[in-house]
Amino acid sequence: MRKGLKAAGILVLAVLCLTLLLTLAGRLTDGMTPAGRALQTVSAPVMSLLNRGVTGLERLFAYMHGYDELEAENAALRSRIAEMEEEVRRSQDANAENDHLRRLLGFKSSHSDYTMLDARLTAWGASSWSSTFGLDKGTADGLAVGDCVITADGFLVGVVTEAGKRSCTVRTIIDPQAAVGASLQSTGLTAVAEGDFARMSEGKLVLNYVWQGAALETGDTVLTSGAGGVYPAGLVIGTITGLGTQEGGYGEYGIITPAADLGSLTQLYVILDDGESDDEN
Numbered sequence: 474m475r476k477g478l479k480a481a482g483i484l485v486l487a488v489l490c491l492t493l494l495l496t497l498a499g500r501l502t503d504g505m506t507p508a509g510r511a512l513q514t515v516s517a518p519v520m521s522l523l524n525r526g527v528t529g530l531e532r533l534f535a536y537m538h539g540y541d542e543l544e545a546e547n548a549a550l551r552s553r554i555a556e557m558e559e560e561v562r563r564s565q566d567a568n569a570e571n572d573h574l575r576r577l578l579g580f581k582s583s584h585s586d587y588t589m590l591d592a593r594l595t596a597w598g599a600s601s602w603s604s605t606f607g608l609d610k611g612t613a614d615g616l617a618v619g620d621c622v623i624t625a626d627g628f629l630v631g632v633v634t635e636a637g638k639r640s641c642t643v644r645t646i647i648d649p650q651a652a653v654g655a656s657l658q659s660t661g662l663t664a665v666a667e668g669d670f671a672r673m674s675e676g677k678l679v680l681n682y683v684w685q686g687a688a689l690e691t692g693d694t695v696l697t698s699g700a701g702g703v704y705p706a707g708l709v710i711g712t713i714t715g716l717g718t719q720e721g722g723y724g725e726y727g728i729i730t731p732a733a734d735l736g737s738l739t740q741l742y743v744i745l746d747d748g749e750s751d752d753e754n
Contacts, residue, residue, distance in 0.1 A: 584627070586748025587705075590614055592622075594738050595640065604648040604673055605631075608741065611639045621704050621744045628733035629653070629697060629708045630741060645735060646710060647678045654700030655680060655710055659693050666695060666710050666729055676735060680713065680727035689716055689727045705747040 590610055598605035610616050620633045622643050631651065635642040644651055651668035664683045672678060680695060693713045699706030715728030 584747075587744055588746035588748075590616060590743040590745055592616075592741050592743055594741060598642070602670070603650070604645040604668070604735075605634070605642055606645070606738070608633075608641050608643060608743070609639070610743065611637045611641050613638045615745050616641055616743055617745075619703060621708070621747075623708060623742050623744065624733045624738070625740065625742065626732070627708055628731070629704065629710050630733050630735070630738065632703060633743065643741075646731060647673050647676060647735065649673060651678070653704055653710060654698040655695050656698040657689075657693050658696055659690070660687075662687050663698050663700070664727075672728065676731065677714075678711070678729050678731070679717075680729055683724055683726060685724045687724075689713060689725050691716065693727075695727075695729055705744065 592608040592610040592614075595607040595609050598607075608622070616633060616636055618633050618636050618641075622630045622632065624630060629646055631643045631645040631648070633641050634644045646653060646666065646668060648668040649670045653666045654663070655666040656663045662684060664680050666678055667681050669677075669679045680689070683689060691713050695710040695713060697704040697706055697708040697710060709732045711729040711731040711733075713727040714730040717726050717728065718724075719726055
């Protein structure tokens, strides 16, 4: 814009100089010889054209001035829009945090015997043969290998398999090495929910070792049974969303979609004590 104004200024100066010369020439030839009057006659259309050019340039300068004002106004509006978008984002984050805390409070109210530690996911494991992630809490925070990890809703996520002083590694329930004692909410039927390499890429696990002859149904909720002592009983593992037949035709197995959305984990909770350790010991 500034370069354009500079060029326009030079053009205006040139036009003014030429106008002045032609005006002087016209005055000097006024009342003189026919050649002088001829020069005046020839210069008249040029003067008219130059006058129109000057008028056009005046309008151009006015437009440029108005353009600069509009540009400044648009910049101010863009700045205000950015501020408003940031305010909306902060409001959305606050609402999400409030919702998260309400869900956690609801879970805690029904599990007052639990001692829990809040933690944040730091990074997912790099291996394509497993499903693990890191947390920002470790042994210095009271955490230990074997502790169960859940969401604010009490949905099972996994178990701590390695623990450092300020960080730890969690193996999720879809990891091929994961195995959780399970039961069906509708019938109490017990089985084992296991990670499966073929299902891991789908974000699912399987329900195996179902009592032969038992009927599985899609839509049934799968809970932790508490068998083995690693996972407290009653945590939600997921829902049966598919069925299959074991090799050889011996019974069915279920395909479980986890209740926890493993793809959007951020804030998690580690169960340090489920209130049953003293009774077991």
